[in-house]
Amino acid sequence: MTKRYLTLLLTILIMSPLVAQKKSLKKARKKHDRGEYQVAIAMYERALEKGVNQAESNFQIAEAYRLSNRVQLALPYYKGAIDNGISNENAKLYYAFALKANSQYEEAEKELEQLVANAEDEQVLEKARLELDNLRNLKSIKEKNSYYRVRNLKAINSAEAEYSPIYNNGELYFTSSRGNDKIYKATGTSFTDIYKVPTKGAIVDTTAIEGLSNLVNSPKINDGCVTFSRDGRTMIFAKGNSGRKRGTFDVNLYITRYRRGAWSEPQMLSISDPNAWDSSPAFSRDGRTLYFASNRKGGKGGTDIYSAKLDGRGRWGNVRNMGNVINTTGNEMFPYVADDGKLYFSSDAHPGLGGLDLFVAERKSGKIGIQNLGSPINSSADDFGLFLYSQEKGFFSSNRAGGQGDDDIYTFINNDPNLKIVNYFLEGTVVYQPEDAKEELLDNSRVQLLDSQGELIEEAVTSKTGKFRFRVYEGENYVLVGEKDDYFTTRVDFTTIGKSVPKEQLTQMVTNKTFTTKIPLDQIIIEKSIVLENIFYDFGKHDIRDDAAVELDKLVNILIDNPGISIELSSHTDSVDDEEYNRKLSQRRAEAAVNYIVAAGIDKNRLVAKGYGEAQPIAPNTNPDGSDNPEGRQKNRRTEFKVLKVDKVKEQEDQQQDDLEDDEIDFDENLDDNNDN
Numbered sequence: 001m002t003k004r005y006l007t008l009l010l011t012i013l014i015m016s017p018l019v020a021q022k023k024s025l026k027k028a029r030k031k032h033d034r035g036e037y038q039v040a041i042a043m044y045e046r047a048l049e050k051g052v053n054q055a056e057s058n059f060q061i062a063e064a065y066r067l068s069n070r071v072q073l074a075l076p077y078y079k080g081a082i083d084n085g086i087s088n089e090n091a092k093l094y095y096a097f098a099l100k101a102n103s104q105y106e107e108a109e110k111e112l113e114q115l116v117a118n119a120e121d122e123q124v125l126e127k128a129r130l131e132l133d134n135l136r137n138l139k140s141i142k143e144k145n146s147y148y149r150v151r152n153l154k155a156i157n158s159a160e161a162e163y164s165p166i167y168n169n170g171e172l173y174f175t176s177s178r179g180n181d182k183i184y185k186a187t188g189t190s191f192t193d194i195y196k197v198p199t200k201g202a203i204v205d206t207t208a209i210e211g212l213s214n215l216v217n218s219p220k221i222n223d224g225c226v227t228f229s230r231d232g233r234t235m236i237f238a239k240g241n242s243g244r245k246r247g248t249f250d251v252n253l254y255i256t257r258y259r260r261g262a263w264s265e266p267q268m269l270s271i272s273d274p275n276a277w278d279s280s281p282a283f284s285r286d287g288r289t290l291y292f293a294s295n296r297k298g299g300k301g302g303t304d305i306y307s308a309k310l311d312g313r314g315r316w317g318n319v320r321n322m323g324n325v326i327n328t329t330g331n332e333m334f335p336y337v338a339d340d341g342k343l344y345f346s347s348d349a350h351p352g353l354g355g356l357d358l359f360v361a362e363r364k365s366g367k368i369g370i371q372n373l374g375s376p377i378n379s380s381a382d383d384f385g386l387f388l389y390s391q392e393k394g395f396f397s398s399n400r401a402g403g404q405g406d407d408d409i410y411t412f413i414n415n416d417p418n419l420k421i422v423n424y425f426l427e428g429t430v431v432y433q434p435e436d437a438k439e440e441l442l443d444n445s446r447v448q449l450l451d452s453q454g455e456l457i458e459e460a461v462t463s464k465t466g467k468f469r470f471r472v473y474e475g476e477n478y479v480l481v482g483e484k485d486d487y488f489t490t491r492v493d494f495t496t497i498g499k500s501v502p503k504e505q506l507t508q509m510v511t512n513k514t515f516t517t518k519i520p521l522d523q524i525i526i527e528k529s530i531v532l533e534n535i536f537y538d539f540g541k542h543d544i545r546d547d548a549a550v551e552l553d554k555l556v557n558i559l560i561d562n563p564g565i566s567i568e569l570s571s572h573t574d575s576v577d578d579e580e581y582n583r584k585l586s587q588r589r590a591e592a593a594v595n596y597i598v599a600a601g602i603d604k605n606r607l608v609a610k611g612y613g614e615a616q617p618i619a620p621n622t623n624p625d626g627s628d629n630p631e632g633r634q635k636n637r638r639t640e641f642k643v644l645k646v647d648k649v650k651e652q653e654d655q656q657q658d659d660l661e662d663d664e665i666d667f668d669e670n671l672d673d674n675n676d677n
Helices: 002-033 039-049 053-065 071-083 091-101 105-118 121-138 137-140 546-561 579-599 630-636 648-659
Strands: 148-152 163-167 171-177 193-200 222-228 233-238 252-259 279-285 291-292 302-312 316-321 332-339 343-347 356-362 367-372 383-388 394-399 408-416 421-432 445-453 458-461 467-472 477-483 490-495 512-520 529-533 565-572 607-614 641-648
Touching: 002 039, 039 053, 053 071, 071 091, 091 105, 091 121, 105 121, 105 421, 121 137, 163 222, 163 367, 163 383, 163 394, 171 222, 252 512, 291 332, 302 332, 343 383, 356 383, 356 477, 421 445, 421 477, 445 467, 458 467, 477 512, 490 546, 512 630, 529 546, 546 565, 546 579, 565 579, 579 607, 579 641, 579 648
Parallel strands: 163 408, 193 222, 222 279, 279 332, 421 512, 565 607
Antiparallel strands: 148 408, 163 171, 171 193, 222 233, 233 252, 279 291, 291 302, 302 316, 332 343, 343 356, 356 367, 383 394, 394 408, 421 467, 445 458, 445 477, 477 490, 529 641, 565 641
16 A cells, blocks of 8 residues: 555656646747747746757747747747757748848858758748748849948937837827836837927937827837828827737727827727738828738738728728739738839848848839848848938838847938939819710719729729829820719720930929820710711621721720620611612621620620611711712711610629729739829
8 A cells, every 4th residue: 555655656746747847838838829929938938947848949939039020039949949859840941030130141041942952841842932032132132232321310219119200290200118117928028109209300309209198009008100191180000919819910000180289089990900910001192092011811921011092981991902012921011102102111021131121112114123222221130110201311110230229210311313203193084075065074983094904003083073193104005994873984095105204304303293184974875876986898798897896896895894784786878779788788787796796705685786777867868959968878877886774783793893803903003192292
C-alpha cells in the first residue's frame, strides 16, 4: 500500500509541472488569438526561460511582434524557432522578412532562395517568390536619383508614437500614444489619441498641442488616422482596437462634423465592415470619394486599398477594391490622393527597402505605373502616412532608427526641377433638345467615363444644372456614356490627344486646364419612329453594305446600353416599281438588318423586322406637276426603328450585374477624382 502511494505521489510530482506548463501555453495562445500580443509575448518569454517548447514559443513571440507591426524585433525569435526545428514554413518566410526589416538584405535573399527551392506550401512559395523578386530590384531603387530632403520634426515627436500627419485649416493633426495612461495589450504601449497643433508649414507651436475632445478620443480605444473634407468641417477617422472583441478586427471608420464650434458625436460609417479592420481613410479633393485600407473578405491579400463613393443623397456606398495594380498578397494601406491625381500609398509587398515603403501610382497614356519613392523617404523600417502640404513639401511617418522614440513624424522637401504639373479636367452638361423647344438641362443623370478599351474609369451624377466633371489625362481617347430614366443611353467620344499644354509654357507650379463637352439625350417615346441615317442598299438588293454596317453598329450599341427596350426595325422604299415588289424588298432588307444585329449578340426576342415598302412615305415621291422628286424619294428610302416597349425589370437586373462585375476594379477605375483645385 505504501509502495503504491509513493509511486502515485512521484507521478503527481513529475506530471504537475507539465500540466502547469501546458495550461500556461494554452493561456498564452488564447491571449495571442485575442490580439493581446504584448501579454502573450510576456507569457511565452517565461516559457522560454523554463525551456518549454522552444520552437513553438519562439515562433509565437516572433508572430506576436510581426502582427503588432514590430517585425524588426521578431528576428531573433524566428531564428530561435528555426534553430529548434519548427516545421512551419512561415517561420522561414517571415525570418527573411525580418532580416530585410533589419537591413540584412543579402541574408534575406539567401533565405528566400532556399525557401523557393524547397517550400511545399503553395502560399508560402508564392510570397517567397514575390519577395525574392523584390529584393533583386533593390539595386535600382537604391540607385534612383532622389531630390528629397527629410528632417525629423523633433519639435512635435516624443518617446511615444506620433504618426499620420494631416494639415487642416492652419493646424497639423496627428495620431499619438502620448498622454494616455491606459495600456493597449497588443503592443504594451499606450492607446492612441488624435492631437492637433497650430502650424505654419513645418513650424509648429508646441505650446499649443492638444488632444481632441472626449467625443472623439476614448481612453481605452485607439483613435487615429484622420482625413478632412476640403472645407475642413467633416472628419473621418479610425476608431477601434479596444481589446474587448475577439481578434483585432474591430477597427472601424467614423464620421464627425464640426458644428457650432465643436465636433459632433462620431457615427460609424455604413461602409465599414464590423468584422474587418478598416482604417487609414483619405478624402479625394472634391470630397466625393473616400479611400481606405481594409482586410475585409474578398481582398487580394492582407490589407487592400478600397474606394467608396458619396451619392446624391450624401450616403457613402459603392465600395470597390482598387485591383491588383495597387493591391498585392501583402499589405497596402495609408492612401493619399494629391492635387495632381497621383495616389500615394504604403506597401510591404511591392519592391521596397524595408517593411512598409512609400509608393506613388500615376496614370500615363491609359496605363498605371507604380514607383518606389526611394531613399531617403524610404528606409529599412516602416515608412507611411504621407501628406503633401504643397506640391514640393509635406509630411510622412517612420519608425526608422535615429528617431525620437516609436513612430515619428518627418517633414520633406522635393527639389525636383520638373515638378510643374498640368491637371486636365473635362466639364460637361447632359441635355435634352425637344423639337422646336428650348434645350433642357438634365439633372440626376448618370455619366460614365470609359477609356478607349471600354473600361470604366470614373462615374458621376449630374447636378441640378445638368453638370458633371472628371479628371482626364493627356494623350488619351475616352467615351462618355450618359443615361437617365426614360431617355436613351447615349455615347459621346472625347480625346485629349493633341490638346496638351507644352511644358515650356508652364509658369506656375500647378496649372489647371478644363475642356468642355455636351451629352445630348433623347427621350424614349413608345412608337415614335427614329430614322437611322446612312443605311444604304445596292439597287434592288438587301445585302448589308459596309457603310450600312457602321450605322447598324451604332444601333447595336443603343440596344446594349438600353437593355430594357424592344424595338421594331423597319425598312421603307420610294414608289419606283410596283407596290408588292417594294413591300417584299423592304421586308428582306429589314430582316437582313435584324439578322446583322442578332449576330452582334442582341437577343432576337427584342427585335421585330417590318418591311413597309412604299406605304409610309415621309416626303412626296413626285412634284405637284407629276415630275420626279429625287430628294423626296431619297428621304423615303430609309431605315427606322421605334421602341415597342421598355422592360424596367430587365434594366435593373443588368445594372445590378454591372455593379457586381465592377466590385473588383482596377486602379485606373478609382484613381481619377473630380478635383476641385
